[in-house]
Amino acid sequence: MALSDELGKLADMHQRGTLSDEEFARAKARVLGQAGPDAPSPVIAGLNRLQRSRSDRWLGGVCGGLADLTGVAAWLWRLMFVLLMLCGGTGVVAYVLLWIFVPDGPAPLAGQRGEPA
Secondary structure, three states: OOOHHHHHHHHHHHHHOOOHHHHHHHHHHHHHHOOOOOOOOOHHHHHHHHHHHHOOOOOOOOOHHHHHHHHHHHHHHHHHHHHHOOOHHHHHHHHHHHHOOOOOOOOOOOOOOOOOO
């Protein structure tokens, strides 16, 4: 079914009173593939969730935070930064910038790594 047909059916349902204004707006956004008028793109939403880890850190918790966000093991992120460091110091610059600009995550619960029980 074409997009215009879907929108036409939704408009008909809205006109007949089957859908409220709010329901119509949500259904229209879903048909158009939007999460909502105020929702950020998935990339922006992911970057907003990036936080430095407080439980999985060697220096600043950047690699632990990236591991939490992406699902890639922290040791792979550490290896990547070391390899980038060997390429003209790029890894050091990137790590320090992330350490400065990425906020700390929430404190770990008692009994987790890095915290006394």
